[in-house]
Amino acid sequence: MIDNELKKKKDCMGCHACLNICPQGCISMESDSEGFWYPAVDYNKCIECSLCVKACPVINKTTVNNEPKAYACFNNNEKIRLESSSGGIFTLIAEQIIDEGGVVFGAGFDYDFELIHSYVETKEELAKFRGSKYVQSKIGDVYHQVKEFLKKGRKVLFSGTPCQTAGLKSYLGQTYDNLLCIDIVCHGVPSPKVFNKYIDYRESSVSSTTRRIAFRLKDEGWKRYSVSFIFNNDTEYLQTFRQDLYMRAFLKDVCLRPSCYACEFKSLHRQSDLTLADFWGIQNILPEMDDDKGTSLIFVNSDSGHSILDKIKDKIIYKEVDINQAVKYNSTAIKSASYNSKRDKFFADLDSMPFDQLVNKYCSDRMGVVIKRKGKSLIYRLLKKIGLLRIIKGVYKY
Ligand SMILES: Cc1cc2nc3c(=O)[nH]c(=O)nc-3n(C[C@H](O)[C@H](O)[C@H](O)COP(=O)(O)OP(=O)(O)OC[C@H]3O[C@@H](n4cnc5c(N)ncnc54)[C@H](O)[C@@H]3O)c2cc1C
Ligand code: SF4
Ligand code: SF4
Ligand code: SF4
Incomplete structure (x- = not known):
């Protein structure tokens, strides 16, 4: 069945569609030695119905023909915008769905910092989905829950990676007018x-x-975001992404899920209604929309996407942009991460080496790159110290 139907193990994205559809409940997702989930079938219970194979979005590919439009935008609510990874657009759309009596699915940490998908029905609870978390989120039986809400006629917003959106659609096997899907431009997901x-x-x-982990604090600006841990003894760890050990491993592509190196969903023609991303390069395309507090790049992929954007238009600053020009600065939208030749050795040493030594061994930059970056950082800190940074940023304030 599904555990030996995929040609290669590395094709499996861990989307959980097979687990959700199995009528016998005989599929479980088991972690391999790298910590990624793959389906395992209990053949004592399997009735060989093949539903798991039919629901797999890798085996059953979907072609999308649409004409997406791209926008630069950000939320007028500065507090929400600063709490979000890019322009805070996710929260606005989610609030709109809740105002319409709907339910919102997304990725949030549980009490033990395992990232799981779940749903919320109030605006206050949306905080747990806010902000990017750079680890694979566990879907569990969430597709099943989505279907139950849809059948009852409730509006549902599902947000996740493109492969999770594809997994949901493949599991549902039919379209629903009351379902809105948001995906992200996805660099890839590291191992839990x-x-x-x-x-x-x-x-x-x-x-x-x-007590709390945040991957995208904007204390030093959106482009120089920081990772923060707040501990239960009231101390804090705060480090910019280039210095943080975990982000170094993530951005060096040394710990991504194998499927992320040949991602099926790198495309401008997406199954979701809306795609959210950071508008990297905004300073070159629309400098007047770059105040370093976070600007989103969004692709509107369907009529439902246009309709929800219309409903939040008075709460955002936005401008249509040429999609191909925008993607020039965000090639992650259409191109998979490159396989890092040190990846296998990184995982081979994962259990035995202390984390700092592991990252320093496999994710260090060449000396030239380090010197260039240190020079830039020194200039940044100097400008900040003598008060010039605020003035320079003020020139570009929208
Ligand atoms: C793993 C990952 C990789 C990304 N890679 C890129 C990239 O390479 N380039 C780029 O431009 N943008 C990338 N993004 C998207 C971007 O960082 C923002 O998430 C997006 O712009 C939405 O921002 P926002 O300010 O509107 O809302 P935010 O509040 O920041 O976004 C929250 C949304 O992200 C979802 N989410 C958070 N973590 C996860 C997760 N691990 N899995 C699934 N869904 C999650 C939540 O469910 C919610 O829908 C990535 C996001 C993630 C999670
Ligand atoms: S064939 Fe049917 S019963 Fe067997 S694992 Fe797949 S979905 Fe479950
Ligand atoms: S349905 Fe998803 S989790 Fe199951 S085998 Fe296919 S890609 Fe993997
Ligand atoms: S890069 Fe592709 S396969 Fe990997 S998590 Fe993102 S959408 Fe899924």
Whole structure:
């Protein structure tokens, strides 16, 4: 069945569509030695109905023909915008769905910092979905829950990676007018095992457990975002993404899920209604929309996408842009991460090496790159110290 139907193990994206559809409940998702989930079938219970194979979006490919439009935009609510990874557009759309009596699905940490998909029905609860978390989120039986709400006629917003959106659509097997899907431009997802090892490393260095983790703090600006841990002993770890050990491993593409290196969903023709991304390069395309507080690039992929955008238009600043020009600065939208030749060795040493030594061994930059970056950082700090940075940023304020 599904566990030996895919040609190669690395094709499986861990989307959970097979688990959700199995009428016998005989599929479980098991972690491999790298910490990624793959389906395992209990053949004592399997009735060989093949539903799992039919629901797999890798085996049954979907072709999308649409004419997406691209916009630069950000939320007028500065507090929400600063709490979000890019322009805070996700929260606005989610609030609109809740105002219409709907339910919102997304990725949030549980009490133990495992990233899981779940749903909320109030605006206050949306905070747990806000902000990017750079680890694979576990879908569990969420597609099944989505279907139950849809059948009852409730509006549903599902947000996730493109492969999770594809998994949901493949599981549902039919369209629903009351379903809105948002995906993200997705660099790839690191292994939960690597993330857990990083949490252990941080906690042991302060002898405390963690209260909150944020990957995209904008204290030093959206483009120089920071990773933050707040611990239960009231101490904080704060480091810019280039210095943070975990982000170095993520951005060096050394710990991504194997499927992310040949992602099926790198395309401008997407199954979701809306796609959210960071508008990297905004300073070159629309400098008047770059105040370094976060600008979103969004693709509107369907009529439902246009309709929800219309409903939030008075709460955002937005401008249509040429999609091909925007993608020039955000090639992740159409191109997979490159396979890092050190990846296998990184995972081979994962269990035995301390986290800092592991990252320093496999994710260090060449000396030239380090010197160039240190020079830039020095200039940044100098400008900040003498008060010039605020003035320079003010010139570009929208
Ligand atoms: C793993 C990952 C990789 C990304 N890679 C890129 C990239 O290479 N280039 C780029 O331009 N943008 C990337 N993004 C998207 C971008 O960082 C923002 O998430 C997006 O612009 C939405 O921002 P926002 O300000 O509107 O809302 P935010 O509040 O920041 O976004 C929250 C949304 O992200 C979802 N989410 C958070 N973490 C996960 C996760 N692990 N899995 C599934 N859904 C999640 C939540 O469910 C919610 O829908 C990535 C996001 C993630 C999670
Ligand atoms: S063939 Fe049917 S019963 Fe067997 S694992 Fe697949 S979905 Fe479940
Ligand atoms: S349905 Fe998803 S989790 Fe199951 S085998 Fe296919 S890609 Fe993997
Ligand atoms: S890069 Fe592709 S396969 Fe990997 S998580 Fe993102 S959408 Fe899924």
